[in-house]
Amino acid sequence: MNIISSMIGISLIAAATPSVMQMSLAPVEAQARASNFGTAESAAVTYSAANEGKPDLVGSVPDICERTDLGDRAYKVECTEGGDTKYRQTVTRSFRLAVVQSCDDNDGNNGHGNSDGYDCSNPGNSGFVQDLRVFDFPSPPGFTQHQCLITENWGLDTAAFDREKNKWKGKSCIPDVAWHSTFYHNSDPNAWMYDINGHNGYGDHADY
Helix, strand or coil, X not given: CHHHHHHHHHXXXXXXXXXXXXXXXXXXXXXXXXXXXXXXHXXXXXXXXXXXXXXXXXXXXCCCEEEEEEECCEEXXXXXXXXXXXXXXXXXXXXXXXXXXXXXXXXXXXXXXXXXXXXXXXXXXXXXXXXXXXXXCCCCCCEEEEECCHHHHHHCCCCCEECCCCEECCCEEECHXXXXXXXXXXXXXXXXXCCCCCHHHCCCCCCC
């Protein structure tokens, strides 16, 4: 009887071994994936934040990343960590350089502003009227919990904004430069589509 019990026990252990080993490895595999994801995300977020709203591309593309030109001064950076292993993780972030305004205004410094708010004939105006900073669009009445996609252009290209009347119909998604205090302070107020100074308690921007 003891021999039979022993044989049955040995058989059960042998059959269960692969499952037990897989269960013991699961936390290690999850940790490896999480570590690779964190590395890839950090590289993608840091590079996109450093370039968002800048006049030209700045900094070198991280070794684990590839940059793709999407056109209209928009780019995608895709970062991968983990090589060819099964723990490989990829993160993609998009950003857009400052939009270059083109116009042909030759009426001098008349103080009126031209070409959708840009007085191109008055070099040095740079988003200011006297000592007050001005923006192309009014600030929204508030923000939802959703982050704006690059194609949504600070929420201006969504149903929340009426382009014809140049006014908001509701709350906007959150523009990428306002997702985090680091993005906010690294951004260029000259590239803001509307005033977000002090957003979410981040304080006054140093270049505001």
